[in-house]
Amino acid sequence: xxxxxxxxxxxxxxxxxxxxxxxxxxxxxxxxxxxxxxxxxxxxxxxxxxxxxxxxxxxxxxxxxxxxxxxxxxxxxxxxxxxxxxxxxxxxxxxxxxxxxxxxxxxxxxxxxxxxxxxxxxxxxxxxxxxxxxxxxxxxxxxxxxxxxxxxxxxxxxxxxxxxxxxxxxxxxxxxxxxxxxxxxxxxxxxxxxxxxxxxxxxxxxxxxxxxxxxxxxxxxxxxxxxxxxxxxxxxxxxxxxxxxxxxxxxxxxxxxxxxxxxxxxxxxxxxxxxxxxxxxxxxxxxxxxxxxxxxxxxxxxxxxxxxx
Amino acid sequence: xxxxxxxxxxxxxxxxxxxxxxxxxxxxxxxxxxxxxxxxxxxxxxxxxxxxxxxxxxxxxxxxxxxxxxxxxxxxxxxxxxxxxxxxxxxxxxxxxxxxxxxxxxxxxxxxxxxxxxxxxxxxxxxxxxxxxxxxxxxxxxxxxxxxxxxxxxxxxxxxxxxxxxxxxxxxxxxxxxxxxxxxxxxxxxxxxxxxxxxxxxxxxxxxxxxxxxxxxxxxxxxxxxxxxxxxxxxxxxxxxxxxxxxxxxxxxxxxxxxxxxxxxxxxxxxxxxxxxxxxxxxxxxxxxxxxxxxxxxxxxxxxxxxxxxxxxxxxxxxxxxxxxxxxxxxxxxxxxxxxxxxxxxxxxxxxxxxxxxxxxxxxxxx
Numbered sequence: 001x002x003x004x005x006x007x008x009x010x011x012x013x014x015x016x017x018x019x020x021x022x023x024x025x026x027x028x029x030x031x032x033x034x035x036x037x038x039x040x041x042x043x044x045x046x047x048x049x050x051x052x053x054x055x056x057x058x059x060x061x062x063x064x065x066x067x068x069x070x071x072x073x074x075x076x077x078x079x080x081x082x083x084x085x086x087x088x089x090x091x092x093x094x095x096x097x098x099x100x101x102x103x104x105x106x107x108x109x110x111x112x113x114x115x116x117x118x119x120x121x122x123x124x125x126x127x128x129x130x131x132x133x134x135x136x137x138x139x140x141x142x143x144x145x146x147x148x149x150x151x152x153x154x155x156x157x158x159x160x161x162x163x164x165x166x167x168x169x170x171x172x173x174x175x176x177x178x179x180x181x182x183x184x185x186x187x188x189x190x191x192x193x194x195x196x197x198x199x200x201x202x203x204x205x206x207x208x209x210x211x212x213x214x215x216x217x218x219x220x221x222x223x224x225x226x227x228x229x230x231x232x233x234x235x236x237x238x239x240x241x242x243x244x245x246x247x248x249x250x251x252x253x254x255x256x257x258x259x260x261x262x263x264x265x266x267x268x269x270x271x272x273x274x275x276x277x278x279x280x281x282x283x284x285x286x287x288x289x290x291x292x293x294x295x296x297x298x299x300x301x302x303x304x305x306x307x308x309x
Numbered sequence: 310x311x312x313x314x315x316x317x318x319x320x321x322x323x324x325x326x327x328x329x330x331x332x333x334x335x336x337x338x339x340x341x342x343x344x345x346x347x348x349x350x351x352x353x354x355x356x357x358x359x360x361x362x363x364x365x366x367x368x369x370x371x372x373x374x375x376x377x378x379x380x381x382x383x384x385x386x387x388x389x390x391x392x393x394x395x396x397x398x399x400x401x402x403x404x405x406x407x408x409x410x411x412x413x414x415x416x417x418x419x420x421x422x423x424x425x426x427x428x429x430x431x432x433x434x435x436x437x438x439x440x441x442x443x444x445x446x447x448x449x450x451x452x453x454x455x456x457x458x459x460x461x462x463x464x465x466x467x468x469x470x471x472x473x474x475x476x477x478x479x480x481x482x483x484x485x486x487x488x489x490x491x492x493x494x495x496x497x498x499x500x501x502x503x504x505x506x507x508x509x510x511x512x513x514x515x516x517x518x519x520x521x522x523x524x525x526x527x528x529x530x531x532x533x534x535x536x537x538x539x540x541x542x543x544x545x546x547x548x549x550x551x552x553x554x555x556x557x558x559x560x561x562x563x564x565x566x567x568x569x570x571x572x573x574x575x576x577x578x579x580x581x582x583x584x585x586x587x588x589x590x591x592x593x594x595x596x597x598x599x600x601x602x603x604x605x606x607x608x609x610x611x612x613x614x615x616x617x618x619x620x621x622x623x624x625x626x627x628x629x630x631x632x633x634x635x636x637x638x639x640x641x642x643x644x645x646x647x648x649x650x651x652x653x654x655x656x657x658x659x660x661x662x663x664x665x666x667x668x669x670x671x672x673x674x675x676x
Contacts, residue, residue: 208365209398211385213412213463223411227402305402 059280068277076281086265086282090289093245093262096176098293101241103184105233108191112232113225115192116199127196134189142253145182149173149254174256182250187243191236198232199225230305238294245290246283262286313376316341316499317362317467322371324357331357332368333523339501339516341376344493346510347503349520350546355503356471358520362501363392363469376466391460392469396476397452399444405451406431406440409458430458433496450481461496470502474509486512507547511535519543539582541674544594551600551641552674553593557585565673569593571636572614577673585675592674597644599670602630603663613665616641618658632662 024031034041059076062069080086115126133141148154149172156168172178202225210220248263255261262282269279317339324332332354339345347355360366362373364385372381380388391412400408409430413423431437434454439447447455453473460468473489474482490513493500504510510517511531518528527539538544541552555569564576565584572593585591607613616632619640627647631640643664 203396203398205394205396205398206400208385209392209394209400209459210411211365212363212390212392213459214386214415216386219415223414224400 055280055283058277059284061277063275063277066274076278077285079278080281080285089260089265090262090282090286092176093286094289094293096179096259096261097183097241097244098297099176099180100183100187100244101237103180104187104191104240105195105236107184107188108195108236109233111188112192112195112199116196116202123200127193130192131189134186138186139249141186142182142250145178145185146173146254149178149181173254174259176255176259178254178256179251179259179261182254183244183247186250187240190239194235194239195229195232198229198235202228227305230301234298234301237297241294241297242290245286312341314338314340315374316343316376317345317501318372318374319358319362320372320374322358322361322368322373324354324361324366324368330523332361334371335520335523335525336371337518337525337528339499341499342497343499344490344513344515345499345501346514346517347501347520348507348510348517348547349505351505353520354523355505355520359392359469359471359501359503362467363390364388365392389466390469391463391465391467392471393453393456393460393473395471395473397456399452399455401444403444404440405436405442405444405447405455408444408455409440409462411459412463426462430462433461433492434458449477450485453477453485457492461498465498467499467501470500472504473502474504475506482509489513511547519546521546537581537672538594538674539580541592541594544672544674548596549642550594550596550672551639553595553637555591555593555673557587557589557591559587560584567591567593567673571634572612575612575668575671577668577671580673580675582675585673594672594674595666595670597629597642598627598646599666600641600643601665602632602643602645603665604660606663607665611665612668612671613663615661615663618660618662621658630662632664 025035060072060074062071062073062075111130115123115130119126146153150156151168151170151173153172155172156165159165160168206224206228207220210224211217215223245261246263246266248261248267251259251261251264266279266282266286269275269282273279315338317337319335319337322332322335323330335354335358347358349355357366361368364380364383364387368381372379374380375389378389380390400411403411406427410423410427413426418426427440431440434457436451436454436458439451442451444452444455453476470489474485477485486509489500502513511534514531516528516530517534518525519534520526521542527534527543529537529539534543534547538547538550544550545552553569553572555567555572557565558568558574559566561576563579565579566574566576568574575593577593579585602618606615614634616634618630619633620631622629625647628645630643630645632643633640641664
């Protein structure tokens with residue numbers, strides 16, 4: 001009797017409720033996790049899910065003149081799928097971004113490898129030095145490439161001065177290659193970090209074990225270093241690929257008519273054409289294309305990694 | 310076939326890192342099929358020496374020969390030597406079989422041959438049925454077996470093991486000592502292992518090289534290292550020993566007469582590397598278990614010393630006593646086997662006791 005009285009919950013509804021909440025928080029690790037995550041979750045809900053939701057809803061409406069017709073319809077999507085130029089543009093954007101991603105990873109890997117394996121001290125200084133260009137304005141960097149690749153740019157005037165060419169080369173600027181070069185340079189620092197981390201945390205004795213078992217340095221790289229750094233490479237690829245598909249500043253400034261990407265079209269729909277519903281539908285289709293491509297790349301790397309073993 | 314006694318031969322090998330001489334002029338001969346230990350405290354250069362043998366560190370001078378071939382400047386991947394790493398270095402992206410087969414890839418074997426060799430290796434280290442396990446689905450002991458199989462499958466002339474048991478827990482470690490020793494006997498490959506654990510070295514190795522400060526100070530069988538240490542530092546590192554400062558007062562019939570202060574005068578066998586001269590300062594060493602504790606004074610003529618029992622600890626299979634003697638700062642440590650259940654009783658701290666020892670139990674050491 002007395003022991004029961006001692007362990008009885010505090011009287012009253014509020015007291016009981018407090019006990020229930022306290023018990024739930026104390027006993028349920030998952031709930032505690034969500035409480036810790038709640039600030040991030042709220043930001044994500046407000047800044048990600050809500051805008052994307054609005055975008056999705058807009059994409060189901062239609063623009064009629066200056067008014068928006070609020071009846072739900074797939075008309076915008078049908079328009080996109082039935083218009084080859086739109087689909088081609090999305091396809092081209094994905095292709096350009098894939099090329100950018102490949103170039104960026106190929107550029108970033110040796111740098112990350114160098115810092116992780118060859119630099120013994122002050123690695124953080126090297127990382128900061130390499131990422132410093134990234135803190136300068138994105139626009140400035142694009143303009144820098146315009147100056148380097150332009151008609152009277154550094155390359156052309158340099159070659160002319162050397163007497164290699166008489167007329168400036170015109171294939172340097174205003175084409176997809178210029179877009180790839182500019183974007184690859186702009187995104188390289190972002191790609192270096194995840195690759196560096198995956199290489200840096202690698203157990204060095206694994207490399208010695210591979211050598212011990214007869215591998216030459218190249219074989220060791222292909223059989224141990226590369227497979228173990230794939231997670232970093234995939235992370236780098238995603239970090240570069242996903243944002244570059246929608247980029248419209250670089251294509252606009254250095255891409256010319258051939259280097260146009262879907263971001264420019266979306267920009268035009270929202271601002272010049274004032275057709276928000278079609279612009280939203282384009283954004284959603286691009287996002288789907290990015291998702292499908294990313295999953296495809298991820299799946300292929302996984303397969304390749306398993307086969308490499 | 311005649312087994313070479315200089316199968317592995319190190320001549321005057323030195324390695325320095327900056328101003329630190331990690332390995333300093335080491336010369337060693339290791340016989341074919343020998344289980345050889347490099348023993349020493351951390352930082353004594355034993356691991357560096359092992360890594361020089363494996364080709365992971367380049368020596369600054371000296372030469373390394375294995376089976377007559379000069380491997381001094383041979384890269385690690387070309388040496389007929391394999392290594393079991395301290396943390397085992399199991400490739401995390403491969404399963405057990407893929408790990409074990411790793412080194413066979415480029416030996417130009419057919420798939421069937423590789424598979425057969427892997428099966429043999431798996432059986433040798435008793436890993437049957439675990440071949441398809443992922444590298445994270447096996448225990449520490451199993452990881453060690455994978456590392457052993459992966460190295461042994463290459464049929465190396467020498468297997469190097471870097472602290473092979475340090476990553477295992479105590480019970481498994483003791484079991485693996487026996488198993489490693491049995492495995493080495495079975496495959497007949499020369500094993501060279503590095504350890505800082507004297508018990509590990511004593512229980513597994515045929516011969517042990519004791520290293521201090523980059524130098525090999527003594528190479529001997531476990532029993533001789535323990536019973537006939539060449540120096541005070543070796544004696545102190547392997548087991549424990551009571552040291553008494555002494556000086557040589559004379560010689561008589563091949564024996565040396567020393568005056569060991571509180572122990573009195575005694576005649577002792579000279580150290581092998583040469584007899585000390587009269588007046589030279591030497592050390593008399595007696596291991597704790599070579600001393601016998603008694604309450605009654607011993608008969609005349611025996612080696613004996615009177616002291617006061619200051620501490621007694623009961624350790625289960627043995628007792629440990631500390632006895633202070635007039636004229637000595639350090640108490641003398643005495644160990645006695647608990648051969649009858651009552652042995653630990655009857656000793657009262659603070660009481661007067663006598664220590665006795667057989668003449669052969671005391672060892673004359675240079676300084």
